Amino acid sequence: MARRDKIYMPMGTGGLLRYQEEEEMLTIKPEHVVAIVIAVIALEFLLKFVG
Incomplete structure (x- = not known):
């Protein structure tokens, strides 16, 4: 079987400030x-009620 290359996403806040x-x-x-x-x-x- 072919070995699948895993894609690792950077750990962070997803671009949120x-x-x-x-x-x-x-x-x-x-x-x-x-x-x-x-x-x-x-x-x-x-x-409203006075003026």
Whole structure:
């Protein structure tokens, strides 16, 4: 029988970037995002019913 040559793929992330490794100027916690969204929704309700 003929011997099959195996193709080995490089072990890695498949071309995906890992953004956690980069230093960012602005970091926002998920809790802050939720608080901002709730504040915007509350502001919309306030403007709709009062204004």
